[in-house]
Amino acid sequence: MAIKIEILFPEFCNLFGDMSNMLYLQRCLPQGEFVKTPFSEEPLFLRERPSLVYLGPMTERTQEKVIEKLRPYKERLWQLIEEGVCFLFTGNALEVLGEYIETEEGKRLPALALFQLHAKRDMMHRHNSTFLGRLGQEEVMGFKSQFTMAFAPPDYHPFLEVVKGVGLHEKCKTEGIRYKNFVGTYLLGPVLILNPCLTKLLLTQMGLPQAELAFASEIESAYRQRLKDFHAKT
Amino acid sequence: MKRNLRFFFALFFAKGTALVLKLIGRKGTSMPGSWAIILCPDFLGRMPRPKTVVGITGTNGKTTVANMVEDVLSHCGYDFVCNRSGTNVNTGVASSLIANSTFFGKPKKDLAIFELDERSSPKILPYLKPDLLLCTNIFRDSYKRNAHMEFIVDILQQYIPESTRLVLNADDLLCASLKPQNHRSFFGIDRQPGETAQCRNIVQDIRVCPNCGAALSWEFIRYHHIGRASCPQCGFCSPQAGYRVTQIDADENTMTVDCHGHQQKFPMLNSSTINIYNSLSAIALLSQFGLSTEKIAASMEKLSISETRYKEEEVDGKKVILHLAKGQNPIACSRAFENIRDYPGKKAVILFLDDYFDAAHSVENISWYYDTDFEFLNNPDIPQIIAAGARHWDVCLRLLMAGIPPEKISHTAENHQAAELLSKEGIDAVFILYDVYTIGLANQVKDQTKALLSGGKSAGEQQRA
Numbered sequence: 001m002a003i004k005i006e007i008l009f010p011e012f013c014n015l016f017g018d019m020s021n022m023l024y025l026q027r028c029l030p031q032g033e034f035v036k037t038p039f040s041e042e043p044l045f046l047r048e049r050p051s052l053v054y055l056g057p058m059t060e061r062t063q064e065k066v067i068e069k070l071r072p073y074k075e076r077l078w079q080l081i082e083e084g085v086c087f088l089f090t091g092n093a094l095e096v097l098g099e100y101i102e103t104e105e106g107k108r109l110p111a112l113a114l115f116q117l118h119a120k121r122d123m124m125h126r127h128n129s130t131f132l133g134r135l136g137q138e139e140v141m142g143f144k145s146q147f148t149m150a151f152a153p154p155d156y157h158p159f160l161e162v163v164k165g166v167g168l169h170e171k172c173k174t175e176g177i178r179y180k181n182f183v184g185t186y187l188l189g190p191v192l193i194l195n196p197c198l199t200k201l202l203l204t205q206m207g208l209p210q211a212e213l214a215f216a217s218e219i220e221s222a223y224r225q226r227l228k229d230f231h232a233k234t
Numbered sequence: 235m236k237r238n239l240r241f242f243f244a245l246f247f248a249k250g251t252a253l254v255l256k257l258i259g260r261k262g263t264s265m266p267g268s269w270a271i272i273l274c275p276d277f278l279g280r281m282p283r284p285k286t287v288v289g290i291t292g293t294n295g296k297t298t299v300a301n302m303v304e305d306v307l308s309h310c311g312y313d314f315v316c317n318r319s320g321t322n323v324n325t326g327v328a329s330s331l332i333a334n335s336t337f338f339g340k341p342k343k344d345l346a347i348f349e350l351d352e353r354s355s356p357k358i359l360p361y362l363k364p365d366l367l368l369c370t371n372i373f374r375d376s377y378k379r380n381a382h383m384e385f386i387v388d389i390l391q392q393y394i395p396e397s398t399r400l401v402l403n404a405d406d407l408l409c410a411s412l413k414p415q416n417h418r419s420f421f422g423i424d425r426q427p428g429e430t431a432q433c434r435n436i437v438q439d440i441r442v443c444p445n446c447g448a449a450l451s452w453e454f455i456r457y458h459h460i461g462r463a464s465c466p467q468c469g470f471c472s473p474q475a476g477y478r479v480t481q482i483d484a485d486e487n488t489m490t491v492d493c494h495g496h497q498q499k500f501p502m503l504n505s506s507t508i509n510i511y512n513s514l515s516a517i518a519l520l521s522q523f524g525l526s527t528e529k530i531a532a533s534m535e536k537l538s539i540s541e542t543r544y545k546e547e548e549v550d551g552k553k554v555i556l557h558l559a560k561g562q563n564p565i566a567c568s569r570a571f572e573n574i575r576d577y578p579g580k581k582a583v584i585l586f587l588d589d590y591f592d593a594a595h596s597v598e599n600i601s602w603y604y605d606t607d608f609e610f611l612n613n614p615d616i617p618q619i620i621a622a623g624a625r626h627w628d629v630c631l632r633l634l635m636a637g638i639p640p641e642k643i644s645h646t647a648e649n650h651q652a653a654e655l656l657s658k659e660g661i662d663a664v665f666i667l668y669d670v671y672t673i674g675l676a677n678q679v680k681d682q683t684k685a686l687l688s689g690g691k692s693a694g695e696q697q698r699a
């Protein structure tokens with residue numbers, strides 16, 4: 001099976017070192033084809049069925065443009081998600097697929113409404129935190145740095161259970177969305193490098209459970225050391 | 235804003251605090267200003283401002299430039315208040331103004347030179363209303379504090395007063411787009427040999443025309459989004475600079491600046507592009523302030539770069555270099571890595587990248603490593619890289635991701651053992667990269683490194699022997 005990974009709008013949606021996730025996947029999948037779709041072009045997922053579609057965090061103005069850019073392809077996106085195509089949306093990329101984003105003035109910017117989730121912006125209070133969560137038997141670590149908090153109904157499909165830190169919002173005990181093979185999380189930056197278990201999950205969902213992790217021993221040592229610090233210091 | 239009872243209470247309390255601090259021998263704290271603002275939140279708006287206020291802001295270089303500007307002005311006989319020994323946020327500015335005031339708050343000196351934190355603009359600029367404001371550049375910085383460049387551009391755009399005359403970087407389209415209605419002057423460096431339209435950095439925060447969104451056409455990219463561009467669709471282009479570096483003479487250590495048609499040679503403190511930009515922006519600001527270019531040039535002869543930011547020492551013909559690399563600032567670190575790559579000879583590098591506070595009490599968000607061009611360190615002239623500190627495994631991984639062969643990398647959790655991992659074979663220079671808060675550590679490791687290079691055994695070797 002040919003592996004084709006689509007990276008959406010990498011020229012803009014890369015605020016926190018996020019492209020490293022794809023560079024790392026490339027190291028794990030040297031035979032894979034990584035397609036960068038610039039904002040000015042039509043996404044690959046319209047014509048093809050990629051193994052993975054990735055979208056990283058973006059500025060608020062870019063977010064509004066990305067929503068309008070993807071709006072005509074809303075049905076296609078939902079079809080692919082329902083069919084089990086892998087998606088990874090990190091940072092505020094998840095909000096693009098929610099119902100709306102509420103600005104500080106109370107204005108609601110309609111998003112694609114694929115998921116029952118909405119976000120509220122507060123531009124003068126940036127939320128920064130460390131996060132430790134559970135994914136089945138595994139522990140997932142990461143960092144949040146964002147202007148929004150997100151809200152979802154109680155029966156939504158969460159990605160992680162909060163162990164330490166903040167979920168979708170301050171009182172929420174779950175983080176992100178996982179529906180079929182779609183994973184959306186507010187964790188930003190090199191989430192796949194920070195969490196080898198997440199990379200494994202992604203590769204398995206892509207039908208490549210036997211794929212070897214690049215720099216496996218170093219990435220495991222870094223993970224263990226960091227996990228120890230997350231337990232002790234956060 | 236009028237001065238009311240609350241203001242005077244805050245002022246007297248702050249003056250009292252300053253007096254107590256002075257009596258117990260503490261200098262340069264922003265505590266008086268903090269108290270004043272706690273007691274009277276709009277204190278800066280009510281405090282009478284000096285007749286002329288000059289501000290220096292921007293992501294990188296503002297401290298160096300502010301020091302340079304202040305040194306030149308002192309040399310030219312100006313008397314002014316500044317926040318050099320304090321902080322660059324609202325409380326630091328308030329403290330400086332309080333220190334400069336009479337009993338009832340009237341300014342003693344008529345001129346103020348302030349380094350201003352760009353993130354604090356909303357709390358400073360509308361009150362202080364600088365007459366002249368330099369913005370050195372706008373880059374990605376700490377994700378926590380500064381979020382992203384669009385956020386910083388927006389707050390500057392919103393809070394810079396209409397009356398403020400601006401001095402802006404023509405080679406930085408983010409910076410050059412600020413306040414188009416204000417009176418603005420620009421500085422820039424002409425295209426240098428070897429500069430192409432190709433970006434060699436991970437981060438490039440301007441890619442499309444700010445007017446119409448079309449992909450920009452670049453005449454050259456110096457680094458990141460610094461360069462000159464135009465829009466093939468709407469005609470938008472980088473502004474013409476009134477202050478242009480037209481020639482750099484590295485042997486003579488001079489640079490020639492075209493100042494609105496008048497050619498003037500200036501001494502160059504250091505030939506790195508960053509330092510040329512720093513000097514150039516200081517020249518443009520001082521010229522806009524009213525000094526003649528001859529006078530600025532003559533005063534600049536007397537300057538040296540502050541030793542806390544870059545320091546070279548020599549031992550047995552080998553160099554040991556302390557290089558400041560502001561943590562969590564991907565651009566500052568990328569520039570440092572490029573400097574190391576371009577430095578002559580074979581180099582070993584010791585990296586102290588941990589955030590001092592996060593390493594002690596939390597876990598640092600290391601995402602910024604992946605916005606930083608560690609790839610510059612992947613070079614045959616850099617045979618050894620040592621990473622030390624709490625996140626040493628993460629730095630090691632980043633170096634591997636940059637394609638650096640594992641045999642070149644060593645790492646340890648113990649900061650003080652970094653020098654022990656050094657091998658002096660085939661090395662002409664050792665770079666020690668540190669953050670503002672780890673200068674003490676960097677100096678210790680520098681001494682250990684010098685001992686090792688001068689023929690003595692390293693502490694580790696001595697122990698093992």
Ligand SMILES: [Zn+2]
Pocket residue numbers: 443444445446447448465466467468469470
């Ligand atoms: Zn245009």
